[in-house]
Amino acid sequence: MTKVLGLISNTMDGMIVISVATLLILVVPELVLRIVHDSLANWFYSIWVSFRLRKFLIKQADHEGEGTFKLQQHNKAIRKSIIDVREKKITYIVKLPNGVQAQKLILETKEILREEISSCFPDYTFSNYERYKHWMRIEGTKIR
Structure with missing residues (x-):
């Protein structure tokens, strides 16, 4: 029994090391770029x-019989x-779902989303939405 528990413990230790290494490989380059070219506070603010x-845009099922699949x-x-x-630029990117009805829900909220982002960042002016394949993007540049 101790051999099996020791083997499980060693396996878990190895998985933890791999997880931490993966996290460092993914996060450290972004941190270095933010420190060199921008502010680390902007990364946390992002x-x-x-x-x-996300919390603002999540839709709940209503009583009008909206399909739960398209809401999901x-x-x-x-x-x-x-x-x-x-520091001088803001970019918002959302991936459009494959379903037409779900895309329609996102496209209906474009103006509400634009107003919400504009109210969060009054020092920036925002472009129109640009669509590239299954992504929708809006960019803002600092005006002050």
Whole structure:
């Protein structure tokens, strides 16, 4: 029994080391780029605003009989959206789902989303939405 527990413990230790190494490989380059070219505070602000916008855009089922599948597709796409705050530029990217109805839900919220982002960042002016394949993007540049 001790041999089996020791083997499980060693395997778990190896998995932890691999997980930490993967995390460092993915995060450290972004941290270095942010420190050199931008501010580390903007990176944390990007993460915070991304979560806030996701929470704002998540749709709940209503009593009008909206399909739960299209709401699930919409919410899955919103959970993958990100906002990148830099010193002079802001970019918001959302992946459009494959379903037409779920895409329609996201496209209906474009103006509401634009107003929400504009109210969060009054020092920036935002372009129109640009669509590239299954991604929709809006960019803002600092005006002050």
